[in-house]
Amino acid sequence: MHSEDKPVSADNKKLGKIVIIGLLVYGLGVYTWNQVMSSYPENMEWEDRQEFNRSYINSLSLDKPIRQSTIIEALGSPDIAEAIKFEDYTYQVVFYRTQRVTSDDKTTKDECTPLLFKDGELVAFGEGAYERFTEAL
Incomplete structure (x- = not known):
């Protein structure tokens, strides 16, 4: 054997x-x-993240208070952010990319949806949010 x-x-x-x-x-x-x-979100491909951002933002409502930390937890860090302190309030507008405009590997405000927070609470989102922020300036 x-x-x-x-x-x-x-x-x-x-x-x-x-x-x-x-x-x-x-x-x-x-x-x-x-x-x-x-x-x-931060681990998604850009196309998936953009769609995820758009879908999440479209589901938002101002009917009940939403804290900024809740949105950051859901969407991750914003693509662009600006803040100002005005009349004892802190205003911050954050931008999340929701539509690609130019294939240049850069995210610009016109490719994003703005969300406006007053002292950490969502007060506006969408096209009018950034205008409200600049009015506070």
Whole structure:
């Protein structure tokens, strides 16, 4: 009987099963990690993030108070931000890219939707938000 003709031992079969299960668990872990991480806006491709931003902003309402921290938690850091202190209030306008205008690898205000906060609370969003901010100047 040659060494290659020896029957596979139970230990080798057990080891093979452990390796296969380990690889499956590892693969599932990597897949899950990628799915979780890609759900964060800052990890999305620019097209997906832009659509995510647009969809989220379109769902906003001024009917109940929304804190700036809630929006940043959902959308990530803004693409552009400006702030001013005026008459004992802090106004901040943040811009999130929602539509691509020019393929130049730069995000400009005309590619973004502004959100205006007064002392950390959302008071306006959309086209009129930036005008309200500049009026405070």
